[in-house]
Amino acid sequence: MTSDASKLDSSAVNSENSGSMADQPAMAIRVADRLERLPPYMFGRINAILYQKRSEGIDMVDMGMGNPSDPPQPEVIAKLAEAASDKANHGYSQANGIASLRREVANKYKRKYGVTLDPESEILSCIGSKEGFSHMCLALLGPGDTAIIPAPYFPIHMYGVILASGNVVSLDVADPDKFLSNVAYTCENLSPRPKALIINYPHNPSSATIDPSFFIEVVRLARKYDLMVIHDFAYADVAFDGYQPPSFLAAPGASKVGVEFTTMSKGYNMAGWRVGFCAGNPDMIRALATIKGYYDYGMFQAVQLAAIVALKETEAAVEAQSAIYQGRRDVLVAGLRQLGWEVPTPKAGMFAWAQVPEPWRSAMSTIDFAMMLLEDGNVVVSPGSGFGPAGEGYLRLALVESEERLQQAVRQIGDCLKRNPVTK
Structure with missing residues (x-):
């Protein structure tokens, strides 16, 4: 005996099959x-x-992203290959990092x-500091x-x-004393008070120190206003002229x-x-570990x-890498200044x-200026407006190309501006 429900189901299936699924309207995805x-x-x-x-085969000088172009040290790569060949290393690992790695971070x-x-x-390893930071925000x-x-x-x-x-309150970092004064003012006048203070020195994008x-x-200030502090210390290992x-x-x-986030991406x-x-406050570390345990x-x-191996054996190479970046900095800054740019x-x-x-700053937006360099100068830079309204009028140029390539970039920028004059 066949039930009415079975007949209904069969009828619905036959009706659905009678038309092409491609003819059906797309389901609205509600993000x-x-x-x-x-x-x-x-x-x-x-x-x-x-x-x-x-x-199209066009040579582009790319200073858009802080993506290191130099390789890790050979002994680090060799250790990766050796460890990857050991079947014991292919299972799930500890979400907070193996103990020997955390000990080496403590040693550093x-x-x-x-x-x-x-x-x-007081130490937890992350899948990059960006992952750790974003999960700390969730925690x-x-x-x-509100976070400052x-x-x-x-x-x-x-x-x-x-x-x-x-929610966020963003405060200008150009003057460190003014920044701190503004933090205090915000805490005194915003209700409810901010819960966290996020800081980043050396600062990306402005390189303020x-x-x-x-x-x-x-x-x-954190004690006075009950602020949790998160310091993004991504550029801890890249410094010049004796500055630490x-x-x-x-x-x-x-x-x-x-807490403080560090990374092995740069140096x-x-x-x-x-x-x-x-690294830092145990309660904040524990909160992050809880989130990571689920993710x-x-x-x-x-x-x-x-x-x-990198932490134990390559500190001299990290210092040498800073010297490489310093040489690139000197070439780029000097070249841009010769073009009449103001570059700290x-x-x-x-x-x-x-x-x-x-006159380009007054005549066009930062994104339009960056697009001009890209399309007509074959040079890639990051428009400052990509880092919020305070970045408008500026460009961030990454020191990831060789000194020769940076000299080439300066020439191409100069030629591009000559071809694209601004008339008042």
Whole structure:
């Protein structure tokens, strides 16, 4: 005996099969509200033209992204190959990083900054510092919470908070004393008070730097206003002219109020390896570990073992890499100044932060100027407006090409501007 329900089901299937599925209207995909808070990706247009030109065989000088072009040290690569051939390294790893890697990070903090850290409770490895930072935002912030961030800002500092459903207040970093004064003013006048302070020195994109006394004041403000501090220390290992970027954790009491993210992407030339660390406050570390426990199983163990070799055996190479970046900095800054540009000499980081010269600055937006250099000069730069309104009028130029290629870039920029004069 056949039920009415069975007849109905059969009829529905036959009716559905009678027409082509291709003729059916597409289902409306309802994305999460958080995506509506993200702007269009400004660099998408630049990248599309870059890839098109390269596919046509056009030589492009790419200073758009802080993507190291030099390789890691041979012994690090050799250790990766050796570890990858060991079948014991191919299972799930610890989400917070293997103990020997965390111990080596503690050793580096002690050796370089005089900071004592407990590898078990005060250090956690991340799949790159960007992953760690964004997951820390999920661990600490939610609807109604506010974070103070730098301006101009590296995009994840803004959108990591937004994706966690938090709100942001951005404060200009050009003058460190004014920045700190503005932090205090914001905490005094915003209700409810901000919950977190996000800082980033050496700063990306502007390459602004500070001295150790800055962090002493940060700790004082954090205690006074009950702020959790997150310091993005991505450019800890790239500094020039004897300048040593200070660690936030070296300030007395810092680990009581915050954490610091570091990475092996820059000084160690391991960007694609995705090796980063979070160190400092145990409660914040524990919160991040909880989030990561749900999201991932940690880094590939062979990568972690190779990272140990890098930390233990290649510090001299890291210092040599800074010297390479310093040489590139000198060539680029001198060349742009000869063209009449205003370019401060960065003391650290992988970028020059250059003001668009007049009369172009008054005649066009930063994105349009960058597109002109791309389309007519075959030079790729990052428009400052991609780092928020405070970046308008500036360009970020990455020191990732050789000195010869940077000299070539300066020539091409000069020729491009001659071909594209601005008349008042």
